[in-house]
Amino acid sequence: MSKIFTPTNQIRLTNVAIVRLKKSGKRFEIACYRNKVLSWRNKLEQDIDEVLQTHTVFSNVSKGQVAKKEDLVKIFGKDDSTEICKEILEKGELQVSDKERHSQIESLMKDIATTVADKCVNPETKRPYPVSIIEKAMKDVHFSVNVNKSAKQQALDVIQLLKKEIPLERAQMRVRILLTGKEARKTKDKVVKLAMSVEEETWDSGTANIICLIDPGNFRTLDEMIRTETKGSGQFELLNLKEMVEGEQTL
């Protein structure tokens, strides 16, 4: 006659997402529900019971080893396990669950698209593209998101790719440059080379007043150049961050 093993005092946890925290050389873990930790961290979920499977702090969740009480008191300085759980939830490293990863990638994608839409214009209309069109175009050039790179960095990469798909241009900055002194003329030539187009140029008793559109990528080099070449006497002023048509327009 074989024995049937029926654990009566075991609680089996399913669908566990583990959050770990290493503190003072000890490892602590808590058992959470999947897909809930990030929304707790984003303050979307207010109910702790919807996040924690149990209020116990473990040293190893999968083995079911509960952390020692004296360790908790020694390291966290409190013995309220719920409070300790909250601290671990905030600071610990977590295992990102499927839906969370999905929404992370999605939001990153959206973020990139928004950044692109923000930075670029349609050169024909001087207006930005709607985010949805950028997203569609990103899909068409088979762009895939890298979770470890920042949205801005990837946006700059994808702009180059998108140019093949749709007419797209970086929105230009409008700047005013004031050049004085002997070197003014020489510096001016260098400046004009970097600028996309010069809108206005006036000379007033040896001072050049130039208003021009520049590529945002050249902003830093220009700033540097003007500062070094004119030794601080030249002025570099940003007039308009993005050159684009504003307001609703009827066709």
Added chain:
Amino acid sequence: MRLVDTRKLSQLQNNPKNIRNICIVAHVDHGKTTLADSLISSNGIISQRMSGKLRYMDSRPDEQERGITMKSSSIALYHAANEEEYLVNLIDSPGHIDFSSEVSTAVRLCDGAIVVVDVVEGVCPQTRLALKQAYSENIRAVLVLNKIDRLILEMQLTPLDAYVHLSQVLEQVNAVMGELFSTEVFENENTNIEKQKEHPPVQEDKDYYDWTSALEDADDSTLYFSPEQGNVVFASAIDGWGFTIHTFAKLFSAKLGIKEDLLRKVLWGDFYLNTKTKRVMKGAQEKAKKPLFVQVILDNLWSIYETIVSRNEKEKVSIMCEKLGIKLTARDLRHTDKRVQLQSLMMQWIPLSQTILNMVCEKLPSPKEIISDKVEKLMCSGIGDFEALHPEAQKLKKDFLDCDSSDDKPIIIFISKMFGVDKSVLPENKPKSLTEEEMATRREKARQLREQQKLNNTSVEPVPIVEQRKEDINENIDEKAEDNKELDDIEQPAFIAFARIFSGKVKRGDKVYVLGPKHDPSKVLSIKDLKIDFDNKLKDLNSDEHITYAEIKSLYILMGRDLESIDEAIAGNIVGIGGLEEHVLKTATLSNTIACPAFSELQYAAVPILRVAVEPTVPSQLSQLVKGLKLLNQSDSCVQVLLQETGEHVLVTAGEVHLERCLEDLKKQYAKIPISVSEPIVPFRETIVEPPKIDMANEEIDSQNIDSKKEEDPIITVYTNNKQSGIKIRAKPLPNEITALLDKSTDLLKAISQHIKKLQSISKKEELETKLEGLYLNGTKHKLSDRMLKLIQVFEDELQSICTKLGPEWKDFVGQIWSAGPRNCGSNLLLNHTTDYNTKFIHHDKEIKDDPRFEYEGSFVNGFQLATLAGPLCDEPMMGVAFCVEEWTLDKNEVDDSSQTFGPLSGQIMSAVKDGCRKAFQAQPQRIMAAMYSCDIVVDQKVLGKLYAALGRRGGRVIASDLQGGSASFRVRALLPVAESFKFALELRTHTSGLAAPQLLFSHWEVVDIDPFWRPRTEEEYLQWGEKWDGVNRAKAYVDSVRVRKGLATDKQLVQHAEKQRTLSKKK
């Protein structure tokens, strides 16, 4: 077989006295297009048998599929009556509310209208609208009471009941006319009195006041429809018959032994025939006798219907035919469908087309008889006066009235819309069919050639033929090359202008000025040596130029789906003009003098409200989409196309059906690319309300202790980033009356704010010392016009009277107004409650002391404008909110060092005010406002329950539902949120098996009375719902949907209930 060819028509065109320009207007599904069909069939363009089924004027495939007309189109018909030949230009117009702009374009070009009313449904909202439109354009109308067959077969009325019913419907129509008439008369009276006040001493002897109302003086005898005048037709368009009283008077005068003239007078009304004395007596109702109308007409009709349709007695049909003097073909007699038999009988007995065309030619005016009132209305747009027009323009009035086509008369043509057709439809591009003569000559040639060949056959080799062939081939190649060139052109639709010639004569190749709708002759004429660049096109024009010069490349007679090319046309005709694509956007006036004023703008009943964003499915095709949208904009008078700041292309249409048509056009005709369309962008408004007195469980709040944190302070204090300036703001809801008034006076508010801006720009230019003087000068230099001042005064008085009604809290309200927003003209107010700073909005005078704050007032107001433009709930504009500025301090003496880091102070103040307003708004109970459609549905009682269910599901609410007199159908009026209205028509159609069709029209904004952030707070609420409520909050759903669309953050969680996720690992 066409009975009349183009040559005949163009010949008829030259006699304006015998031209009738008419349109058919009615409620949707009252039988306009069916009526048009039977009129067209009289000209043999379509077969008699097919009339009513073919719907010839519905040339678009989607029109045929849906069974509604979507555009107005014209057809020229020939009619002979009273030994005269007439040309009738018939315009069929759509009845659906979404396309009411098309009705306006049709009515504008006509001199007369046929108003069709379904006798079962009676007067419907669109009928009312159509009558109003016809009336306001000064158009004579005739009435067709349609679908009388339904009275017989469907409702099974007795002839006597039917007579009563008919007279009721007629009364309804006349009541609408009377209402229109009296409102206009009273309006005129008011203006007349004002005019009299302006020049009081004109008539010295009139020292007594004329107490009689103008209504009594005004003549309204021609206004009403009455059968004895012969302007009412009783008809059944589907069965192809119709009659006036005159028809039957003629038929029966001999039989009854009564003179035709007399019979005409007594056939309708309370008369009966005394059989003994053979005399017609009055008072049929009193003596319970059958009125003559029933006895003579309806009884006969009823018996025919009963014999053929109800009882299906075949033998009797032939007897009846004999009696009526009609010959039915054997085929008709044998036909199994009794309805067809009936139709062919009735069509021969009392044909609809003859009756109607006779009436049209008799009762409706020809272009020659244009009324001077109408001319004046046409010539002065908006609220302008005819006298205010330039004298040279006033001279043109005579030309309008003359409608003369001699060469020395000026050309005046009005284009009411542009419509696109495929280039292949144009007569130039059609393969020409050969006339008989041409065929004969060709035959002759061929024969000669053959004979020659026979002769030459023996002696000469058949070289010439080969040569000829070669030539042919060469020609073919040339043609092919040309074809390819043209192919590109044909891809683009051609635009034809739908136009009416009011004066003069146009020939193909004539050159005329094209005057845009904003053209003002007095402005242009005052400029000396005006230069008009003859090569200019519409797109080259600046915003204040409205004149181009164009050549009329082609002229057409409009024949429904077809166009017939003509060489010239004279005054009084409706024609199509080609080759004006680049000169005319939607409407325009063509003339050979620039003194001609632009015609007054068309008035549209439907406001475009439904917005969707469109984008190409393939992103690289954006340019084609833009091109397509431009073409669409040109071809449809009611559509708006916007390019938003975000770069989205937004299409604004009148309703769902209209939208569908626009998209169809865009995909198939104009852009020819796949398009993806966003969900409709529904507008919302954000507002605040007074804190509620009772909670959701209907318990009083005050009596319960609320355990939430103590009431937030409604007064919000904000500081600019550098702590230089502090502002205290409180938000409070505006009473409905004030909001309504503000909404009404949008234009006025805009004008005032523009004026203030002007003042500000002046004061900025001048130095501070001269500023004061300058502003005093403003009193004279930049004074507003008297009319404006008067309007402002009226506005102020109204506001004041509302405020006094509202109680002491609002006492000083009017003086406190600082600005209105958003965009300087909305229904939100900025109120100045500060004690030490003075500014006035309405009186636009400012006491300028050396107040440093004055400098920043502009940015302060701008902050308010920004806040009201996008509220905190979901970035939609606010509505009906007042922001009271309790305090504004500004410390000017602080060192300016710190301000450098935070940017200029003006910007800081702006953002601080914006922030403050938003916070103050959030401190109050917030609500969302939804746009509401008013919805009018005529529905059979069988499916009334289903209609109510459909309305209830969508959060709609029924205002009224009346049983329609004499029928089994109800007229239901309901309100429905716009956000819930999509696919409503479709749902209703499927659920009620097509028996109910809603007509939606934007009516107003309404507060959704649910707190978007509601959760149980009071004890009672806890009792009822528990701590956490998880039902659906409608307001919250609206807010979230908008936030998602705009890409704003929502509090939606990935997984709602942690425990309810699918268990992935199965091993235990």
